[in-house]
Amino acid sequence: MEVLGDGGLAGGAGEEGKDEQAEEEEEEEEEEEEEERGGGTKREYDDEGDLILCRLSARRRVTLQEFKGKTLLSIREYYFKDGKELPAKGISLTVEQWEAFRDSVPAIEDAIKKLGESSD
Structure with a gap:
């Protein structure tokens, strides 16, 4: 900030x-x-005060926020209405869920690679 x-x-x-x-x-x-x-x-923050960690595209981003005393990592789409950027579809992960997802990334990458090879 x-x-x-x-x-x-x-x-x-x-x-x-x-x-x-x-x-x-x-x-x-x-x-x-x-x-x-x-x-x-x-560091970049949005209008709600959430830390923007990554911009995946013009409308999608990864943010870190506090909600009801819990830290959440959100991957979400945003849209504009009345000059304000508002959250739309997405998912919020607790720290524990993020850690489980992070630990699964190598298996996900392998599956993506194999799927790409089979479609060639």
Whole structure:
């Protein structure tokens, strides 16, 4: 998330405000250094505050969000209505479901490869 202006701190903020501002500045510097090294990209968030991890296409993306105290990885289509981008069809996976899916990727890749070979 980008911090605009003075980081939203009003004049006269105590030590706690200074500590928060210093932490935010340090995080921004670390992100910039990582970008310079080519090790990462600037984090992008949608209108709901969800972290966009990957854009699969113009209308599909992978996001990370918190919902009712649980972390969810969502793979979803989006559409525009009244100038706003809204979620449509998709699936949300808990961390445990994501880990099971991730562990299955090699078998999925093998099956895709075999299917491609048989259709040639």
